[in-house]
Amino acid sequence: xxxxxxxxxxxxxxxxxxxxxxxxxxxxxxxxxxxxxxxxxxxxxxxxxxxxxxxxxxxxxxxxxxxxxxxxxxxxx
Numbered sequence: 601x602x603x604x605x606x607x608x609x610x611x612x613x614x615x616x617x618x619x620x621x622x623x624x625x626x627x628x629x630x631x632x633x634x635x636x637x638x639x640x641x642x643x644x645x646x647x648x649x650x651x652x653x654x655x656x657x658x659x660x661x662x663x664x665x666x667x668x669x670x671x672x673x674x675x676x677x
Contacts, residue, residue, distance in 0.1 A: 601631065603675050604655055606644040609668040611637075616667065620644060623661045629653030650674075 611617060617637045624644065625632045629652025636645045648658065659669040 601647050602650050602655075603634075603645070603647050604658065604672055606646075606655075606659065606662065606672045607670040608642045608644065608662065609670060611639050611642045611667070614639065619665050620662055620667060623665055624658060627653050627658060627661055630658065 608620075611620075617639050621635055621637050624630055624635050624646055627648075629649040631647040631649075634645070634647035637643075638645070644662070646658070648655075655672050655674050659672055662669055
């Protein structure tokens, strides 16, 4: 299991948070309970299995919603 911190463009509304949370939790390989969207910091923290889903796929899921991913940091757990 790996953990990631994804830095996003500034989030402007609480519904953004819910959309991002739903999109990332819906991905196969992302640990649902680990997903935390930090509205004020414009970051997403989550744990995922790199054998099932890549950080690029997670970033793409967020970007498909219209939110720009500025950078991602991944740590092997």
